[in-house]
Amino acid sequence: MNLKPETIALIEAAIPKYPEKQSAVMPLLHAIQKDIGFLSNEAAEWVANKLGIEPINVLSVITFYPFFRQHKIGKRHIRVCRTLACAMAGASKVCDKMLSEFDAELNGVSPDGEVTVEFAECLASCGSAPVMLVDDELYENLDSAKATDICNKIKAEAKNA
Amino acid sequence: MAIHPKEHRIVLKYADEPGYTPKIESYLEHGGYDTLKAAFSKKPEDIRDEVKKSQLRGRGGAGFPAGVKWSLVDRKSGKPIYLVCNADESEPGTFKDRQIIHKDPHQLIEGMMISAYANDCAKAFIYIREEMPHGARILDEAILEAKGKGFCGDNICGSEYSCDLVVHRGAAAYICGEETGLIESLEGKRANPRIKPPYFPAVLGLYQCPTIVNNVETLCDVKHIMEMGADEFAKIGRPNNTGTRIWCVSGGVQRPGYYEVGQITLGELVNDICGGPLPGRSIKAIIPGGSSMKILKAEDRYKGKNPDGSEYDWGLEDIPLDYDGIAAAGSMSGSGGMMVLDDTVSIPAALANLMAFYSHESCGQCTPCREGSLWLKKITTRMVHGEARPGDVDLMKSVADQIAGRTICAFGFAVAWPVQSYIAKFEDEFREYEESLSNPDTDRTSIKELACNHG
DSSP states (O other): OOOOHHHHHHHHHHGGGSSSGGGGHHHHHHHHHHHHSSOOHHHHHHHHHHHTSOHHHHHHHHHHSTTOOSSOOOSEEEEEEOSHHHHHTTHHHHHHHHHHHTTOOTTSBOTTSSEEEEEESOOSOGGGOSOEEETTEEEOSOOHHHHHHHHHHHHHHHHHO | OOOOTTOOOSTTTTTTSTTOOSSHHHHHHTTTTHHHHHHTTSOHHHHHHHHHHTTOBOSSSSOOBHHHHHHTSOOSSOSOOEEEEEEOOOSTTOOHHHHHHHHOHHHHHHHHHHHHHHTTOSEEEEEEOTTOHHHHHHHHHHHHHHHHTTSSBSSGGGSSOOBEEEEEEOOSOGGGGSHHHHHHHHTTSOOOOOOTTTOOHHHHOGGGSOEEEEEHHHHHHHHHHHHHOHHHHHHSSOTTSOSOEEEEEEESSSSOEEEEESSOBHHIIIIIITOSSOTTOOEEEEEOSSTTSOOEETTOOEEEEOTTSOEEEEOGGGSBSSHHHHHHTTSOOTTSEEEEEETTOOHHHHHHHHHHHHHHHOOSOSHHHHHHHHHHHHHHHHHHTTOOOTTHHHHHHHHHHHHTTOSSSTHHHHHHHHHHHHHHHSHHHHHHHHHHTTOTTSOOHHHHHHHOOOO
16 A cells, blocks of 8 residues: 555544544545545555454445445546436536536546546535535536536646646 | 525524634634633533523434433443534535534534533534535634634633544435434444434444434534523524524525524515525425425415314415424424425426435345335336336335335435325326326426436
């Protein structure tokens, strides 16, 4: 496991926050996924060893929670809310626009490797529906035109990276 | 955003004030942490009594009285007592806790530290959903600020009492909003809810210790009860429905958003505050308290007898907007997430949308829920795709009836209630799908978009 020093620091800070070490499984998985992009079996074993639990205890957590993933995704993680309030406000068209702009399939990595577009369940911002998350940023009151603007922004940031 | 004159803001009083920030300086300038300081001159049991006297009910969904919840805590076990704030806000239609966390995090910390002192808690946690990464950062920073000023952590306000506060992030699983599922998740496990009895959190909660799990808004209300007194708090709203509530309105209204109100009617919220339906449209139905709650139909009359023997006969708009009012109309106020469905919305397609949600979010522990929610997703999906089979409506009812009450946690009801109530109120619409929409020439674009499950 080749983790960045800041990831190691996050991990070392997380463990003593809890009365029992196993509680730190999720913060550790968050830190490693942010660093490496996904959670391999090696990562599960590393976390298990770090916390003194069995790898299966870590793997069972990884496979339960939708945010934890065992595969690589695009550089940017786009999650379009699909639940009722957003669907009534046009989420489906917003998602279609995101997919077509990047020539991507739902849940797949776009051919240029830039994005993965997924549907997410209710993002708790129904008053400004439809919404989506691009990594940590929430975009609200979307329509096709705004979706195009966001795609252009992502593409421009990719060029400048 | 201008505050509507019919609002009664206490929890959100400063949230949208120009210049107000999540920083501790803003909070202190507005009298922040004065209530916590004053709390240390009181005995913990007196604070607990005050909260009980206020009749504060939980704002997360079930509406259980918070003071009673606190009174059930096993204080003789000799084990540490934990306080957990449920900030997993995931019930479709709900976005109130988001406002508090992002705009006024210190109010939550103050409410939590008062509650922790009142219950002699050894440690406190905030379980926040993964999809609010900024919220988690804001809370982490606010806790550091509060610790720096002695409002959290060691020797709070110079007293003998210490309580650490830790922010714990979820990972996109709705079931973590169920309090025993949340506890499992906080222990670093799959969020499979626990069976009650014996695992009542008040006795056998986090690490098998007595644990209190309260919603974000509930914990903020504790601060206001201690500030204004239980009697003043109880004067807002009617008995058993005390204090303000933050309602989240989405869907077919002119001004969707979050509104904190005292005692008003559903019509005052939807028509006066939210501006009513969009031009040229009419309201068809309302889901009053988050997607799990039973639907209310616009033209129905809501009749019954009050506990005092008097009778009520309400239209949808007349329903008192509180726990007992919505319960009397046959549904629940839940988490305050109100979704308005106008006349453009196909009820079977809306149900297909929600069944995709519930089948995705079932933890899989109980067979009726795991299998039943998937069946319901499949049936509603084929209905939307024009492939309904004869008998599908009855099959859906049968599946829903076999889930409700047959699972470890209330998620089973959350799956069944929409199915049972949508079919009961809009059976004709479902029968129409079952019978005529198998016509291959029917344009299904809009209903497929509403179902939005790509299934």
